[in-house]
Amino acid sequence: MATPVNKEDAFSQFLLRMGDNTLILGHRVSEWCGHAPVLEEDIALANTALDLIGQTQMWLGLAAEVQGEGKSADDLAFLRDAWDFRNVLLCEVPNGDFGRTLMRQFLFDAWHSIQLGRLMKSSDERVAAIAEKASKEVAYHLERSADTVVGLGDGTEESHRRMQEALDYLWPYVGEMFQSDEADAEMVKAGIAPDPASLREEYDVLVSRILGDATLIIPDSSFAHKGGRTGAMHTEHLGHLLTQMQWLQRAYPGAKW
Amino acid sequence: MSQAIAQPNIDQIWEWLDAVPDPEIPVISLVDLGIIRDVAWEGETLVVTVTPTYSGCPATSVIAMDIETALRDHGITDLRLKTQISPAWTTDWLSEKGRTKLEEYGIAPPQPAGGPEKCPHCGSTRVTKVSQFGSTPCKAHWRCQDCLEPFDYFKCI
Numbered sequence A: 001m002a003t004p005v006n007k008e009d010a011f012s013q014f015l016l017r018m019g020d021n022t023l024i025l026g027h028r029v030s031e032w033c034g035h036a037p038v039l040e041e042d043i044a045l046a047n048t049a050l051d052l053i054g055q056t057q058m059w060l061g062l063a064a065e066v067q068g069e070g071k072s073a074d075d076l077a078f079l080r081d082a083w084d085f086r087n088v089l090l091c092e093v094p095n096g097d098f099g100r101t102l103m104r105q106f107l108f109d110a111w112h113s114i115q116l117g118r119l120m121k122s123s124d125e126r127v128a129a130i131a132e133k134a135s136k137e138v139a140y141h142l143e144r145s146a147d148t149v150v151g152l153g154d155g156t157e158e159s160h161r162r163m164q165e166a167l168d169y170l171w172p173y174v175g176e177m178f179q180s181d182e183a184d185a186e187m188v189k190a191g192i193a194p195d196p197a198s199l200r201e202e203y204d205v206l207v208s209r210i211l212g213d214a215t216l217i218i219p220d221s222s223f224a225h226k227g228g229r230t231g232a233m234h235t236e237h238l239g240h241l242l243t244q245m246q247w248l249q250r251a252y253p254g255a256k257w
Numbered sequence B: 001m002s003q004a005i006a007q008p009n010i011d012q013i014w015e016w017l018d019a020v021p022d023p024e025i026p027v028i029s030l031v032d033l034g035i036i037r038d039v040a041w042e043g044e045t046l047v048v049t050v051t052p053t054y055s056g057c058p059a060t061s062v063i064a065m066d067i068e069t070a071l072r073d074h075g076i077t078d079l080r081l082k083t084q085i086s087p088a089w090t091t092d093w094l095s096e097k098g099r100t101k102l103e104e105y106g107i108a109p110p111q112p113a114g115g116p117e118k119c120p121h122c123g124s125t126r127v128t129k130v131s132q133f134g135s136t137p138c139k140a141h142w143r144c145q146d147c148l149e150p151f152d153y154f155k156c157i
Ligand SMILES: [Zn+2]
Pocket: B119, B120, B121, B122, B123, B124, B144, B145, B146, B147, B148, B149
């Protein structure tokens, strides 16, 4: 994989990372539509997915504009293959049970809310505007996922056990959100985005507090799966997700709503 | 050659837009909702600036179509819709008229405190939150402990 060196490539990389995170997680969350344990949760998950997909439209729309090849956000979403995606692996892991879905949401929302807060001060006003819009929605996502993680973690014996299992399974996917490469360095230099590593301290404080309230124990390991945000290696799950998500545009190229 | 007809004035156009209902909550208008940020003539072209409520709100494209249809019905054919995401839409932009109409319709208007002031059906202040998310992205789901009716609360963002 070529390392982006100039600012345009790095900017495009950054925008794909933002947009692919929200696209892939939004799709995963939408898989719950009609299947959640209770109606209120079904509605909440569908609304969360909708927000994330709406944010994708803005990030990938800007990515397409920056790339300047005449593509649209839809082209980027539906016509790229797995190796072109730049989402972190956390977003593509399967839903598992309801508890794991909400744990994944919380671990992502906590990062997302801090990242968007920083991006609101971006030197690129388009990035700052998207971040301003998205951060209002993400504040609600975080409030709900944190409440649910506490409710289930500090709940019954079974819900506690499932949430601890979810945390043990997902924790190795957290580290990737804070890894940096040359593209990130380029973004820091241009004042467009923060160094991912610089978000870690604030993240750990927030996550430790909520998981503590949830009576859950953070695994004592710093091992991190990686390869999603660089595109070097996704999990096998992404390809399966894309066959679902991209099916219509692949089978009927150019089909319109 | 375009015909030399007088351009309708801006106040008139705001009035027309105030007659276009929100597709999801038809008792309030698009102007009440606060999503129409500007109306201006740029030469022969009328430019209407619209700010989306939630980024994934499925009503957004319907709203654009409704604006176009309404203005075309009033004879405006040279029209451009401009989407503006910053400053981000806030419920502070709901009009007073809109807030009153929401409550009459059974939807509790947004409050800075983050929850409804009272039940829109019986006026009781004994209300509890069921879920931060309701029937549309802009609403949360609450219940009254006195009349026991569920109701929508227009979320403050
Ligand atoms: Zn009541």
